[in-house]
Amino acid sequence: MRVVIEAQRKLGEVDISQIEFDLRSRDEIPKLLMGLQHIYCTPEIRDKVFAILKDMVPDRIDTKNGRPGMELWKILVLGTVRLICNCDYDRLQELANNHQILRQMLGHGILGKKDRYALQTLIDNVSMFTPEILNRINTVVVEAGHALCKKTAKSEPEEIKLKGKCDSFVVKTDVHYPTDINLLYDAMRKVIMLLKALCFNIGLPTWRQGFCNIKKIKREFRRIQKLKKSTSQDTIKRANRERLIAEAHRSFIELSQLYLDRAAATIKSFGGFSMSGFLKVIEIEDYIAHGRRQIDQINRRVLNDETIPHNEKVFSIFEEHTEWINKGKAGVPQELGLKVCVVEDQYHFILHHRVMQKETDDKIAVQVIKDTKANFPNLISCSFDKGFYTPDNRKDLSELLENVVLPKKGKLSLSDKEIENSEDFVQARRKHSGVESAINALENHGLDRCLDHGIYGFKRYVALAVLSRNFQILGNIIQKQKLKSVTRSMKIRQTKERLKCPPAA
Secondary structure, X not given: OOOOOOOOOOOOOOOHHHOOOOOOOOOHHHHHHHHXXXXXXXXXXXXXXXXXXXXXXXXXXXXXXXXXXOOHHHHHHHHHHHHHOOOOHHHHHHHHHHOHHHHHHOOOOOOOOOOOOOHHHHHHHHOOOOHHHHHHHHHHHHHHHHHHHHHHOOOOOOOOOEEEEEEEEEEEEOOXXXXXXXXXXXXXXXXXXXXXXXXXXXXXXXXXXXXXXXXXXXXXXXXXXXXXXXXXXXXXXXXXXXXXHHHHHHHHHHHHHHHHHHHHHXXXXXXXXXXXXXXXXXXXXXXXXXXXXXXXXXXHHHHOOOOOOXXXXXXXXXXXXXXXXXXXXXXXXXXXXXXXXXXXXXXXXXXXXXXXXXXXXXXXXXXXXXHHHHHOOOEEEXXXXXXXXXXXXHXXXXXXXXXXXXXXXXXXXXXXXHHHOOHHHHHHHHHOOHHHHHHHHHHHHHHOEEOOOHHHHHHHXXXXXXXXXXXXXXXXXXXHHHHHHHHHHHHHHHHHHHHHOOOOO
């Protein structure tokens, strides 16, 4: 049984609308909480967000019986705090249990010191979000921010015309640098440890020497690594060293093959399983398949002197969606992760994002704008860099937008020069670099490296980071407005007091 937020306040609890913040604070937490406070204190926006949060609870769960779960509002607050602070669950637990203002936003008063959050509780509840729900909430938050901007800017028309900036960047996955031998070692380690635990649980004496077996494999793995460190230029020594390296690889894959065959034979000897045991067997078989693939690739590359095609390579056995990305940046030869495309408007809100799996910029340019205009029809222009250019893209985008700022690759024709030298094009092109600031802010607030597992966790992590950033932008606007109002009131009061004072004798 879950509710969005408890309607009845507890003794000592501060109403969310009455929470006060330091208006001069430059930290991200007060800005985020001010954005959340604005959403909560605006009834029409709050109703929309609460209606979306209710979709987090599956329909099959009986809402009348069972233990009450964490309130959905608390999950939203804690999830956004985790990303805006770029922290792991251990620091999130510390903040949730000891940060005074954050606990007020979570609904804990001065008498609620015993209400503590366990680590696993935070992990299980924050993981309930789906990318779809987060994107829907993000649309509501951005619309709230636009409404706020329209009120403050008197010169704005009734409907704001949005001008976007589109670019992509790499979000790294939490993986080590991949080589074929360390990927094989990872697979062997997981196969042996999972089989050892499974056999122990069902009372089988096999695989008792699991740790010893892993040490044997690691010894062969380290031997290859040490042999590869030689930098001798002597041709005889180099030939000798290459022979030793090939022998070490052969020994490593023979030992690995032996344990993989034993693991497969052990699995075949098992009888019936519970559901949890059956899932463990599937996981072990998956790692066995990884190990066999790596043995095949080592055989082909080292012993048969073949070149492995790029599309056959896997760069992590734990995060299989990881891609090897070369963007040509100075000092960054490659990055391991996935590209994410973002569209930012002139008010610095992230209108839309897209996780790009085996996609390039030029393949997704039109679809990104279509998806953005589905939520924000008042998007009239967007700027891109040259990586998004194709002749078809320029033609299709011109049908969707009033002004398309898409520089052409290569030599410009007379008509291209006329387009790119126009005043609107030049002005938008100069402002395009502002999207790099948004990308840097996203990387500083969670998207430098994804800490969640699997492609689903990656998409959820990115969507939550975008939502957290938009909450921060919303809070920053509110903070500036309140600080300006307080400063103006202070100046008026000081002026009145000065006028009341009698002149000096």
